[in-house]
Amino acid sequence: MPLQTTLTQVEQALAPVRHVMKPILSNPTVMGVWAALVIASVGTLWWDIRERNQALPSLMKGVWALVVLYSGPFGLTVYWYAGRTQISTDSLWRRGFRSTAHCYSGCGAGEVLGFVLLAGLLAVQSSLVVTAGTFSLAYLFGYALTVGPLMQEGVGFGEAMLDALYSETPSITVMEITAIGTDLLIASQAHVSDLLFWGALVFSLSVGFVFAFPVNAALVHLGVKEGMANPAEMGQRTQAQAAD
Structure with a gap:
């Protein structure tokens, strides 16, 4: 079956999803409330990190800031469950959430840049070009967030890139297929000046997170990914150093 035919059938x-979501994501009241919730969520995150979670590495502070910026209360809930030093015990689910958040922060930046630059500022009409460009930027940012820290630890570029390709490609692929597909389904004709453009972009990011989570949890379970360090252990080390 030709790819175009398959995409048309999908x-x-x-189509019912598009009909339901378009009026919601283009409603000024709904999006205004969402913006207020995002601001409150980001403020809560910053307060919690400053007052109670300074032990977190700078990388993860940045990761959680982007996750909450993209997904508001949903992102804050994920941080509260899996990212704080106050978690009682670590688990596969928490490691899966941290791994997904790490991937999400980089890929989300690539997706936002791709849609804003290509579909928005450059007004590219071809969905294929927008999709390919946004996919490329998402992969670039997603891989960079793995390669950069590894190279800072002394790992060579080739080895770091191989590690990123091996561990991040499955989750990035699933995340971006669902996220970009959702955005194009709902707002393929929207302009950057339309509220729907931004509403669909925000919604699609969280959809990508949800679909990528089971992939990351499976990769952590299989030992392909480590799932990021246990924040509770970081907190314990900080307390021990303070006691000394």
Whole structure:
């Protein structure tokens, strides 16, 4: 079956989703409330990190800031469950959430840049070009967030890149297929000046996170990914150093 035919069938099957979400994501009141919730969530995150979680590495502070900026209360809930030094015990689910958040922060930046630059500022009409460009930027940012820290630890570029390709490609692929597909389904004709453009972009990011989580949890379970360090152990080390 030709790819275009398959995509058309998928779009038709998901048409009810588009009809439901378009009026919601283009409603000024709804988006205004969402913006207020995001601001409150980011403020809560910054307060918690400054007052109670300074032990977190700078990288993860940045990761959580982007996650909450993208997904507001949902992102803050994920941080509270899996990212704080106050978690009682670590688990596969928490490691999966941290791994997904790490991937999400970089890929989300690539997706936002791709849609704003290509579909927004450059007004590219071809969905294929927008999709390919946004995918490329998402992979670039996602890999960079793995390669950069590894090279800072002394790992060579080739080895770091191989590690990123091996561990990050499955989750990035699933995340971006669902996120970019959602955005194009809902707002393929929207302009950067339209509220729907931004509403669909925000919604699609969180959809990508949800679909990528089971992939990351499976990769952590199989030992392909480590799932990021246990923040509770960082807190314990900080307390021990303060006691000394």
